[in-house]
Amino acid sequence: MPFFDSTLETLPRTQLANLQLQKLQTLLWELWGSNAFYTRKFRAAGLHPSDVHSLDDLKQLPFTLKRELVQDQSECPPFGTNLTYALNRYVRFHQTSGTTGAPLCVLDTEESWDWWGKCWGYVLSGAGLCADDRLFAAFSFGPFIGFWAAVEGARKIGALMIPGGGRDSLQRLELMRDAGATAMCSTPTYALRLLQVARENNFDMNALNVRATVHAGEPGASVPETQARIESGWRAKCFDHAGASEVGAHSFSCEQQAGIHLIESEFIAEVLDRETSNPVAPGEVGELVITNLGRLGFPIIRYRTGDLVRLNVEPCQCGRTFARFEGGVLGRADDMTTVRGVNVYPMAVEKLIVNFQQVVEYRITVQRVREMDEMDIEVELTDDADADLPNAIAQNIYHALSFRPNVRVVEHGVLPRFELKAKRFFVKK
Numbered sequence: 001m002p003f004f005d006s007t008l009e010t011l012p013r014t015q016l017a018n019l020q021l022q023k024l025q026t027l028l029w030e031l032w033g034s035n036a037f038y039t040r041k042f043r044a045a046g047l048h049p050s051d052v053h054s055l056d057d058l059k060q061l062p063f064t065l066k067r068e069l070v071q072d073q074s075e076c077p078p079f080g081t082n083l084t085y086a087l088n089r090y091v092r093f094h095q096t097s098g099t100t101g102a103p104l105c106v107l108d109t110e111e112s113w114d115w116w117g118k119c120w121g122y123v124l125s126g127a128g129l130c131a132d133d134r135l136f137a138a139f140s141f142g143p144f145i146g147f148w149a150a151v152e153g154a155r156k157i158g159a160l161m162i163p164g165g166g167r168d169s170l171q172r173l174e175l176m177r178d179a180g181a182t183a184m185c186s187t188p189t190y191a192l193r194l195l196q197v198a199r200e201n202n203f204d205m206n207a208l209n210v211r212a213t214v215h216a217g218e219p220g221a222s223v224p225e226t227q228a229r230i231e232s233g234w235r236a237k238c239f240d241h242a243g244a245s246e247v248g249a250h251s252f253s254c255e256q257q258a259g260i261h262l263i264e265s266e267f268i269a270e271v272l273d274r275e276t277s278n279p280v281a282p283g284e285v286g287e288l289v290i291t292n293l294g295r296l297g298f299p300i301i302r303y304r305t306g307d308l309v310r311l312n313v314e315p316c317q318c319g320r321t322f323a324r325f326e327g328g329v330l331g332r333a334d335d336m337t338t339v340r341g342v343n344v345y346p347m348a349v350e351k352l353i354v355n356f357q358q359v360v361e362y363r364i365t366v367q368r369v370r371e372m373d374e375m376d377i378e379v380e381l382t383d384d385a386d387a388d389l390p391n392a393i394a395q396n397i398y399h400a401l402s403f404r405p406n407v408r409v410v411e412h413g414v415l416p417r418f419e420l421k422a423k424r425f426f427v428k429k
Contacts, residue, residue, distance in 0.1 A: 022268025131158030188220030222328025
């Protein structure tokens with residue numbers, strides 16, 4: 001099995017906890033008095049770095065919320081006060097995508113950017129990549145961090161990086177073929193979009209040598225239905241990754257594809273009940289609260305991600321002792337809405353839709369009609385789709401979620417296409 005750092009990835013869990021505590025204490029002392037944002041938060045809570053003697057003491061520290069970071073940057077533009085060092089130490093600027101609110105600016109020092117690359121080294125090695133590989137990044141390089149860090153990760157493992165910016169989808173497929181790419185990075189949505197472009201342009205996917213696809217930017221690559229569609233179309237193994245601009249690249253899937261491993265040498269994860277903030281029992285779903293340990297220039301401590309996960313700390317068959325999130329990121333706690341009295345998560349509906357191979361693209365809208373919450377689903381279908389497919393989709397959702405949506409077919413090309421994070425679920429109430 002490929003490892004990025006086999007010593008750390010197979011540490012006994014007691015030794016892993018000791019390493020996390022050591023790094024946490026180093027982080028807290030480094031930012032105390034230097035990082036205005038966290039020094040202010042800790043003082044307000046009556047806490048000092050000397051109060052943290054064990055990992056159990058982490059729960060004394062206050063949570064960090066994204067709206068706090070956004071408000072801090074609004075009050076102290078442009079970069080806020082969550083900076084541990086003088087501005088001239090920072091060498092990288094990125095922004096969050098803004099799909100869940102105002103974009104957040106994120107800065108990294110040379111040391112922190114090297115840490116990003118190391119985290120992506122775990123991601124790529126987990127997918128079985130090495131110095132013999134040629135990694136294609138199907139990504140236009142703007143301020144969203146996207147696959148910028150994948151470039152650094154490829155350098156860490158010695159792989160050849162092939163950038164795909166500045167090209168349309170067909171040109172990217174042609175470049176992958178001509179350059180002999182053996183792996184591809186994209187969002188899950190864009191991997192499926194490239195398959196559609198290949199069909200529309202009679203591009204032969206058999207001409208590609210891609211054996212692994214690595215996905216980030218949105219959940220989906222751990223969803224069995226989406227994973228199966230990607231693997232079937234690309235004739236390659238599909239690997240998931242989770243992270244965020246403000247947090248770092250924190251999790252990756254291995255060749256066993258039994259969830260995504262948390263990089264526990266670089267992060268501490270808590271899985272908490274959304275309402276009580278108490279830890280959930282092993283195997284139960286809770287909100288991921290994460291602390292990064294190696295990004296001293298822009299630290300994140302007890303960050304409420306809003307992501308729903310199920311933690312498994314049992315060793316994986318791949319040999320890693322890093323904990324896993326079973327099924328990857330399962331959805332977002334703050335995305336839940338109600339349709340006819342039923343609590344609905346967007347991912348639950350999307351999983352049911354992508355079961356139908358003839359669905360090319362879709363959009364889901366929840367809105368109130370005559371005092372009743374209704375779900376409308378627009379779908380674009382392949383030319384050979386069955387005329388009864390909209391009814392089959394509605395029936396499938398009814399059996400799974402106990403309400404029947406309105407499903408209608410729209411003309412090809414009406415719905416938007418996505419290269420980065422896809423936005424297909426809208427609530428209008």
